[in-house]
Amino acid sequence: MHRSDRFQTTPIITGAGGHIPATLYRLATRAERDGKEMADVYAAVANRLARLVPIRSLEVEVDDVRQMLTVVAQERSGVRLPAAALSDGTLRFLTLAVLVADPEQRGLICIEEPENGIHPARMVEMTELLQMLAVEPTTMPDDENPLRQVIVATHSPVFVQLQQPENILFAQEVKIRTKAGTIARTLRFLADDSCLRSCPLTGR
Template identity: 30%
Template sequence: MIHTFHARNYGCLVDTEATLTPLHAFIGPNDSGKSTLLHGMRTVVQFAGSRFQQDDERRWTPFDPYFPAQPPSHEPPRDPHGILLECGVDGGWYAIKTGPRGLEERAGEQRSNDWSAGYEPSTTPRHWEALSKLSQSNGRWDRQILRQLRQARLVRFDPDALREPSGLIPETQPVGFLDDRGHGLAGIYFAIRNRNDDAFSRIVDDVRRHFPTIKGLRVKAVTSSKVVLEVELVNGARVEAGRLSEGLLYYLAFAALRYLDPVSLLLVEEPENGLHPARIAEVVRILRAIVEESGTQVLMATHSPLVVNELKPDEVSVVTRTPEEGTRVKRIKDTPDFEARSQVYALGELWIAYANGEDEAPLLEGTEP
C-alpha cells in the first residue's frame, strides 16, 4: 500500500506531498490538481510494474505519462531540478526521476544510511533519464516493495463507452476494462457469469434491490464474437445497452469492479457522476469492499459531499492550488477547529459549509465562510 506520495515538477504538482489511507478521497476546487495526483500515482506504479512504449503514431501506451521530452542537448534543461515521483510503501519507498545527470547522487544523499544509494534504470525512452530507487536487504533488491506497486487501474466511466458492444475475454486472460472510460463492460459481465456464477447472481440481486423495475440482467451475443448488455424489466420488456439509463450503466460498472482481476491501486475519478444520491453510498460501500476483500488501495477524486459523508476523517484530503506554490494537500482532520466543527456537521457537510470553491480558505484557515 502507498502510505505517502510526493511529486515535484509534475504538471501542477510543483512540490506536493500527500498522506494516504487504504480508501482515500481528494476533494477541493476545480483545477486544483486532484486528477494530476491520481495520474502521478498511476505513472509511478506503471514504472514499477511495466513500461511505457510508443505506438506508430508516437503516442504513449498504455497511457500518457505526462513526462515532457527533454530539449536538444545543445539547449539547457527546461527544468534544472527535474521531475520526481516517489511513494512510501510498507517496508520502503520507490521513486522515479527525470532530469539532468547527477541529480540522482544528490537525491541519494538526502536519504538515511538505511537506504540504498544505488539506482536501477527504468525501461523508459532514451530522452527520459528516469531512475528507480528501492530499499535493499542484504545487498539485494527488496521485491516486496515492487509487489505493492504491481499494477494500477484508473476509471473515469463514460456511459457511451459502457454501452458499446465488446469482445469476449478468453479464460486465459485477466478480466478488466479495455480503457479508463469503461469499454468492454459487456465482455466483463460475460466473463463474470462464466467464471463465477455466484458473483453474477449477487450483482443481479443488488440491481433488483436498487432498481425495482428491473427483473434480470443478460449478456446478449450480437455476433459470433461480440456481446452487449441487456436488462429484462418486470413487465417482460427487454432493453438493450443503447437505451439503458446512465445511472444503471454507472452502477453496473462499479459493481463489476469488485470482480475484476485485482490490482494494487484503483484510481477513481468522480464516482458520483450520473448516480442518484441514494446510489452514491452504495458505490462507496462497493469501493470499501474492494479494499477489504482484495487488499487493493482505492483513491478517489470527488466533488460530492455525499461521497465524503461515507468516509472517515483520516480518509479525506483537501487539495488546493496557488500560482506561487502549486498544489497543496491537507487532511481534513488537520484543518483548524475540526473537532468542534465535526460535532455539528457530517464530514461532507462540513466541507460544503466551509468551502468557497476557490482556495477553501474558510476551511483551511479556520475562518467563517
C-alpha cells in the same frame, strides 16, 4: 460502455469503462468451470446494481453468428434492455459492480465524481460499493480480497460527510514559485481531520 464486445476482446474493463460484456462473461464462464452457476455471477452483480438503479436482473447474451457479447438488463417493470439503451449513470454503476466481482482487477482505481447521476438518497449505497471495491486492510489480500486502492475525486458534500475522516484528503489550490521564477498553481493536500470541522463543505 454502451458497446457489445467481440469474442476475441480482452476481457478486462478499461479505464473508460469499456469491455463490460467480455469481463462479465469471463467471470461467469470461470464460475461454470469451477462447478458453479453462471446465473449466480450475474445475480450477484445485479443485486449490487439494484441497490442503486431499478434493475431486476442481467446477463450476457452470446451471439454465435456475429460472435458478439451483449449485456442485457431487465428492469423491475420487466422490460429487457441491451447496454446500448441503458443510461450512462446505470452503466457507470454496472462497471463498479463488475469491478467488485473481478479478482483480476487490482492496483489503483481512480474515479471521478461517482455522485453524478445518482440521487442523494442512494449515496450510502454508492459509498458501500466503493468500500467493497477497495482492499480490506486488516485482511490478507487474496482472490476474495484483491489488493486495490480506490481514489475518488468528488464535489459532493453529501458524499464527503459519509466518509470516515481518515479516508479524506482535502485539496487546496496554492500558488508556488518555480525554479524559473514564474508563478504556478498546484494542489496541496490536507489530511488533518480538523478540516472536517474548520473547512466548509462547499464542494470546492
